[in-house]
Amino acid sequence: MLGQDLADFVRARHEIVPADLPEIDITRPGVLEPCIATSRADVVIHAAAFTAVDECERQPDVAFRVNGEGTRNVALACREAGLPMLYISTDYVFDGEKPTPYTEGDAPNPLGVYGRSKLDGEKHVRELLGAYWIVRTSWLFGPCGKNFVRTILERARAGTPLRVIDDQIGAPTYTVHLAAALEEIILRGEYGVYHATNQGACSWYEFACTILREAGMDVSLVAPIPTSASGRPAPRPRNSRLAASHLQQQGLPLLPPWPEGLRSYLLREGGARN
Numbered sequence: 001m002l003g004q005d006l007a008d009f010v011r012a013r014h015e016i017v018p019a020d021l022p023e024i025d026i027t028r029p030g031v032l033e034p035c036i037a038t039s040r041a042d043v044v045i046h047a048a049a050f051t052a053v054d055e056c057e058r059q060p061d062v063a064f065r066v067n068g069e070g071t072r073n074v075a076l077a078c079r080e081a082g083l084p085m086l087y088i089s090t091d092y093v094f095d096g097e098k099p100t101p102y103t104e105g106d107a108p109n110p111l112g113v114y115g116r117s118k119l120d121g122e123k124h125v126r127e128l129l130g131a132y133w134i135v136r137t138s139w140l141f142g143p144c145g146k147n148f149v150r151t152i153l154e155r156a157r158a159g160t161p162l163r164v165i166d167d168q169i170g171a172p173t174y175t176v177h178l179a180a181a182l183e184e185i186i187l188r189g190e191y192g193v194y195h196a197t198n199q200g201a202c203s204w205y206e207f208a209c210t211i212l213r214e215a216g217m218d219v220s221l222v223a224p225i226p227t228s229a230s231g232r233p234a235p236r237p238r239n240s241r242l243a244a245s246h247l248q249q250q251g252l253p254l255l256p257p258w259p260e261g262l263r264s265y266l267l268r269e270g271g272a273r274n
């Protein structure tokens with residue numbers, strides 16, 4: 001999702017050399033080097049990952065191979081080429097026990113395999129490179145690929161009652177808004193760890209209700225449930241809120257509030273009421 005949305009966003013102003021499976025498998029050492037060498041790239045953005053959070057619990061070896069070792073391979077290729085790297089990371093590196101939003105300086109403590117493997121990726125980036133950005137984001141939705149908004153709308157259109165978690169809070173983030181922030185971060189050139197999400201926060205249940213309301217659909221189709229009733233194998237942070245302290249310190253624009261991101265997405269998809 002994000003990789004394609006990001007490429008679509010920046011293509012108008014920058015030359016993009018996309019790399020994805022099956023041609024480029026980041027778990028294969030050395031596969032990126034020739035691609036980078038012929039690309040004349042100024043920067044490498046690494047948005048590839050094994051992102052199926054529950055599947056990561058079942059296949060920890062795959063999670064660590066892709067998110068940990070794969071990221072190490074990307075960092076090694078960047079080091080060899082002398083290029084800065086932007087690594088996309090996640091709110092799942094935190095345990096969610098903090099009552100307030102997590103800043104870039106807070107200590108990670110992932111609850112599950114996905115978060116641990118993404119943190120492993122962060123560790124490789126920090127150890128291998130001096131010129132890097134680690135950008136943590138959360139709850140992505142965007143034009144390319146499967147996402148929560150699309151799933152809620154599809155199920156609601158089919159008349160399927162929805163049970164949605166009400167005790168995890170975070171910031172839904174529109175990939176196009178995130179893409180704009182990533183471009184700003186790179187152009188500013190100040191390396192380090194950044195948190196970048198749409199502003200504000202809600203629970204998954206509140207997000208689902210807002211999606212249906214904005215699409216002019218019946219909100220009573222959605223019922224709130226606690227995490228304990230979800231039956232999902234992977235533990236998830238209760239509090240996924242990320243404070244964008246580094247963006248603020250740099251005087252970089254914050255992303256718009258999440259309902260604005262949702263409206264932009266729905267307008268683009270033709271799913272908004274107005």
Ligand SMILES: NC(=O)c1ccc[n+]([C@@H]2O[C@H](COP(=O)([O-])OP(=O)(O)OC[C@H]3O[C@@H](n4cnc5c(N)ncnc54)[C@H](OP(=O)(O)O)[C@@H]3O)[C@@H](O)[C@H]2O)c1
Binds near residue numbers: 021046052091137
């Ligand atoms: N989605 C979210 O809510 C969220 C939240 C916070 C952070 N993030 C982070 O944001 C980034 C983008 O997430 P996303 O939602 O766009 O994920 P996505 O839709 O699952 O995209 C991940 C991409 O990585 C590719 N990939 C998987 N294994 C690979 C390998 N070995 N070599 C090369 N490419 C490989 C996938 O290819 P296939 O499709 O062919 O498998 C897919 O194109 C990830 O780093 C993720 O951890 C996502």
